[in-house]
Amino acid sequence: MTGPAAAERVFVDHYTILGIAPGSGAEDIKRAFRGLAKIHHPDVSHDDGLRFLEIYTAYRVLRDPIERSRHDLQLRLREIGAQQSVQLVPPSRVKYPGTVVQLARRGLLRRRYRSRDRLRHLKIDFDLEVFLSREELRRPLRVTLPLIARTLCPDCRGSDPDCPACTGRGTYKSSRNVFVHFEGGLFHGQIIELNLSRLRPAPLSHFKRRKVRVKISPLTPTS
Numbered sequence: 203m204t205g206p207a208a209a210e211r212v213f214v215d216h217y218t219i220l221g222i223a224p225g226s227g228a229e230d231i232k233r234a235f236r237g238l239a240k241i242h243h244p245d246v247s248h249d250d251g252l253r254f255l256e257i258y259t260a261y262r263v264l265r266d267p268i269e270r271s272r273h274d275l276q277l278r279l280r281e282i283g284a285q286q287s288v289q290l291v292p293p294s295r296v297k298y299p300g301t302v303v304q305l306a307r308r309g310l311l312r313r314r315y316r317s318r319d320r321l322r323h324l325k326i327d328f329d330l331e332v333f334l335s336r337e338e339l340r341r342p343l344r345v346t347l348p349l350i351a352r353t354l355c356p357d358c359r360g361s362d363p364d365c366p367a368c369t370g371r372g373t374y375k376s377s378r379n380v381f382v383h384f385e386g387g388l389f390h391g392q393i394i395e396l397n398l399s400r401l402r403p404a405p406l407s408h409f410k411r412r413k414v415r416v417k418i419s420p421l422t423p424t425s
C-alpha cells in the first residue's frame with residue numbers, strides 16, 4: 203500500500219502512549235515519561251523492552267517542537283479523516299420516478315408506451331432519484347442503486363423460442379445493486395449521469411441502460 207493509507211497505518215498517537223492530553227505542556231510530558239519509565243524500563247520490567255521503546259519514542263518526539271508540530275498535524279489530519287468517513291446510503295433512499303397513480307391519471311399505463319416515453323410525458327429527465335439531507339450533500343457517500351439488469355437465460359442461452367424457463371424471451375429481468383461513490387459537494391436538483399457500459403452486474407448479464415441519470419433530491423422538504 204502507498205499514499206495516505208500507508209501513512210495512517212504507521213502513525214502512532216504519542217499522547218495516547220504517554221496517557222496525556224494533546225495540549226499538554228513540557229512539564230506534563232516529562233512527568234508522564236518518568237512515571238511510565240519507572241514501570242517499563244527494561245532493567246525493572248524484564249520484558250522485551252518494546253513498551254519502553256514506545257514510551258521513549260513518544261517522549262523524544264513530543265519534547266522536540268518541530269517533531270511535535272509534525273506529529274500534531276498528522277493527528278489532526280487523522281481526526282478530520284475520521285469525520286469524513288464514507289457514509290452508506292441504503293437503497294431505501296432511492297426511488298424510480300413516476301408512480302403508478304401518476305401514470306394512470308395521464309393514461310400512460312397502456313401497453314404501447316415504453317417507460318422512456320412515459321417519463322417524457324411527465325417531463326421527467328432522470329431515471330432515478332436519491333434523497334439526501336443537506337448534511338449528506340457535503341460528505342463522501344457510497345450510494346446503493348438498485349438497477350434493472352438482464353441476464354441471459356441459462357437454460358436456452360436465448361436460442362429457444364419455446365423455452366419454458368424464460369418463456370422464449372431469452373433473458374431474465376432482475377434487480378442488481380450498484381455501489382456508486384460520491385466525493386461530496388453535491389447539491390439538490392443536481393443530475394448526475396452515470397456510465398454503466400463498462401459495468402457487468404454478473405456473468406452473462408448486462409444493464410438495461412448504458413447510462414443512468416441520477417437526480418439528487420432533498421430528503422425532506424425542510425432539509
Ligand SMILES: [Zn+2]
Nearest residue numbers: 355358365368
Ligand atoms: Zn430460455
